Amino acid sequence: MFNFERFSGQSEDAGTFRAKIDGCWHCPDGKYTAIGPDAVAELVRGWLTDDNPAPRPEGLDKPVRVFAHWEPDEEDPGCGRAWTKTPPHLGADGRWWIWIDGPRLVRCEDVRVLGRGEL
The missing domain is CATH 2.30.30 (SH3 type barrels.)
Incomplete structure (x- = not known):
């Protein structure tokens, strides 16, 4: 876990984190992701319970x-x-x-x- 404010340089990012998992940055939406304490807890809960996220929603990739x-x-x-x-x-x-x-x-x-x- 790394303090996200160190990467962004923005004070509004205080209290959020970046996670590095197996040597790779955790980027669930394909870009740098700031996660708060609740999201960190959810991430750890997912590891401990082996929960996978819901499948990607279909039919929403283009403007509809x-x-x-x-x-x-x-x-x-x-x-x-x-x-x-x-x-x-x-x-x-x-x-x-x-x-x-x-x-x-x-x-x-x-x-x-x-x-x-x-x-």
Whole structure:
């Protein structure tokens, strides 16, 4: 485990870490990944229990129209139609995430691709 702030030089990264496993950096989404204490615990739990992450979600690799749920606020109901902006990526928490327009980062499990009749 390495202090991520040393790599980024950004004070907002304090309290996050990078992990090196078997001589390779842990990069679940293909880039340098800062992980917090909860994600470190989840990573260790996965090693101890031999849990594998859920399979990569299908049908979300190119921009598609979806119905998604996100955290609501005073003026936003927390759900609606949107376009996907990026392919899914595996987060440090072991869940698949995707950026949708807004811009919002949502869990892939909270996204449903709309059928032709729903567009």
